[in-house]
Amino acid sequence: MSPAVPGRPAPDRLRHKTVSAAVADSLRQQILNGDLPPGVQLRQDALAEEFGISRIPIREALLQLEASNLVKIMPHRGAVVTGLSLQEVEDIFQLRVQLEPQLLLLSAPHLSHDEIRDLDALAQEYGAALETGEVLRWGDLNSRFHLDLLRHANRPRSLTIVSGLLQDCERPTRLQISTSNDATRALSEHAQILDLCEARRFEEAAACLRGHIEHVGTSLIALYRRALARA
Amino acid sequence: MSPAVPGRPAPDRLRHKTVSAAVADSLRQQILNGDLPPGVQLRQDALAEEFGISRIPIREALLQLEASNLVKIMPHRGAVVTGLSLQEVEDIFQLRVQLEPQLLLLSAPHLSHDEIRDLDALAQEYGAALETGEVLRWGDLNSRFHLDLLRHANRPRSLTIVSGLLQDCERPTRLQISTSNDATRALSEHAQILDLCEARRFEEAAACLRGHIEHVGTSLIALYRRALARA
DNA sequence: TCCTGCATAAATGTATACATTCGGCGAGGC
DNA sequence: GCCTCGCCGAATGTATACATTTATGCAGGA
Numbered sequence: 408m409s410p411a412v413p414g415r416p417a418p419d420r421l422r423h424k425t426v427s428a429a430v431a432d433s434l435r436q437q438i439l440n441g442d443l444p445p446g447v448q449l450r451q452d453a454l455a456e457e458f459g460i461s462r463i464p465i466r467e468a469l470l471q472l473e474a475s476n477l478v479k480i481m482p483h484r485g486a487v488v489t490g491l492s493l494q495e496v497e498d499i500f501q502l503r504v505q506l507e508p509q510l511l512l513l514s515a516p517h518l519s520h521d522e523i524r525d526l527d528a529l530a531q532e533y534g535a536a537l538e539t540g541e542v543l544r545w546g547d548l549n550s551r552f553h554l555d556l557l558r559h560a561n562r563p564r565s566l567t568i569v570s571g572l573l574q575d576c577e578r579p580t581r582l583q584i585s586t587s588n589d590a591t592r593a594l595s596e597h598a599q600i601l602d603l604c605e606a607r608r609f610e611e612a613a614a615c616l617r618g619h620i621e622h623v624g625t626s627l628i629a630l631y632r633r634a635l636a637r638a
Numbered sequence: 639m640s641p642a643v644p645g646r647p648a649p650d651r652l653r654h655k656t657v658s659a660a661v662a663d664s665l666r667q668q669i670l671n672g673d674l675p676p677g678v679q680l681r682q683d684a685l686a687e688e689f690g691i692s693r694i695p696i697r698e699a700l701l702q703l704e705a706s707n708l709v710k711i712m713p714h715r716g717a718v719v720t721g722l723s724l725q726e727v728e729d730i731f732q733l734r735v736q737l738e739p740q741l742l743l744l745s746a747p748h749l750s751h752d753e754i755r756d757l758d759a760l761a762q763e764y765g766a767a768l769e770t771g772e773v774l775r776w777g778d779l780n781s782r783f784h785l786d787l788l789r790h791a792n793r794p795r796s797l798t799i800v801s802g803l804l805q806d807c808e809r810p811t812r813l814q815i816s817t818s819n820d821a822t823r824a825l826s827e828h829a830q831i832l833d834l835c836e837a838r839r840f841e842e843a844a845a846c847l848r849g850h851i852e853h854v855g856t857s858l859i860a861l862y863r864r865a866l867a868r869a
Numbered sequence: 870t871c872c873t874g875c876a877t878a879a880a881t882g883t884a885t886a887c888a889t890t891c892g893g894c895g896a897g898g899c
Numbered sequence: 900g901c902c903t904c905g906c907c908g909a910a911t912g913t914a915t916a917c918a919t920t921t922a923t924g925c926a927g928g929a
Contacts, residue, residue, distance in 0.1 A: 463694070470702065564726050657882080658882080682911070691884085
């Protein structure tokens with residue numbers, strides 16, 4: 408029953424084991440939430456004092472964040488929160504369109520009824536968070552849904568890549584809160600994908616997933632373009 | 639440290655600026671060369687003494703290597719050199735087959751004659767290294783050739799991903815040295831791709847690239863399967 | 870006025886020293 | 900005889916202190 412398939416970088420569900428990991432998670436959340444917008448300089452001394460710890464764990468946390476493309480470290484010049492260019496966002500969605508449906512075709516046949524039920528629970532939790540305005544959990548739930556859907560594709564590297572793409576989608580997704588009718592549509596599309604999977608109509612499920620990503624992508628890119636134009 | 643977009647992990651425009659980066663590069667080379675085979679434990683104290691430095695830069699170097707999937711760090715349990723499962727290698731080549739030809743279609747029309755000449759120089763250098771047995775430069779030259787070929791696709795995230803895939807190919811590629819007739823075939827295929835690009839027959843170039851990756855992939859996977867069976 | 874050059878300050882990078890955690894070994898009990 | 904509990908050693912994780920690099924500001928001169 409143990410999911411040997413890598414769900415996430417680290418099983419963060421248990422308590423943090425090291426300070427640097429805790430700091431990394433905290434900063435990651437702040438960046439994904441937009442609390443730390445792109446371009447902000449992260450000074451080690453300030454962060455160390457703020458967290459009440461030494462600079463060493465801060466440095467290691469920043470290195471972990473750089474691995475996720477959340478910050479850019481320049482030697483002797485500190486770390487800066489990175490931003491995604493419009494081109495990058497477009498690229499990310501094109502990659503998702505190209506990769507995810509194909510992986511779904513491989514993974515869906517191996518989804519058990521229990522797993523589909525769990526996915527449905529995730530989707531409903533996502534809907535609940537949508538209504539209560541819990542924006543923080545929004546992107547995370549969406550990412551987990553998409554990843555769990557593809558878990559059984561037996562393509563470990565592809566899943567790692569998709570995981571990275573999904574995480575990068577979380578930041579611009581925050582913009583979409585205002586136009587949350589897109590989000591409700593996403594909700595129904597998630598349900599539809601699950602229904603098609605349970606009915607073992609995998610080709611249609613993949614097509615639906617493709618349409619879902621395309622729709623979210625075009626909507627988000629339009630929004631992102633305007634947001635960038637403002638700044 | 640994630641590769642900027644073109645070039646390599648670190649554009650060595652200048653000599654190493656920090657010790658941790660130098661250590662990371664050294665360890666990276668040793669791992670890619672097979673000097674540090676998968677499963678080896680990297681103890682910080684031993685490395686620190688070996689390099690004649692403190693443990694702090696060692697730790698940061700290990701974190702950078704973890705970002706490249708070259709080592710796996712477990713909290714309080716040290717770092718271990720990672721290996722690629724057969725499944726991962728297969729996945730990597732399927733991804734390359736899926737991504738690279740498409741990117742070539744986007745990039746090739748923007749390749750100038752000078753750039754094609756540079757690429758040809760790279761290919762010839764690769765051939766020279768093949769004959770003189772300079773195995774160390776082999777994987778690096780191959781990666782640079784493929785990356786430079788796709789440089790103008792205007793798909794930054796895709797290029798980063800392909801860059802990672804290529805680096806991961808470097809390790810199992812070392813196995814291929816013995817059966818270097820595959821490598822000579824790769825050499826001619828590289829030249830053929832360039833010729834088709836210069837003739838502006840982009841579709842054929844992409845098809846050729848696809849066949850090239852597929853051929854190298856199947857050959858390498860067969861070899862890798864036997865190597866894993868031994869160990 | 871503008872440019873050059875150095876001195877100063879602030880931030881990062883590294884070394885040393887201390888604290889914490891994990892794994893193994895052996896004594897003790899069931 | 901086997902299992903459990905607890906101590907001990909080794910390695911990692913973190914704090915403190917020092918060194919190095921980069922950027923800034925001011926003085927001096929053309």
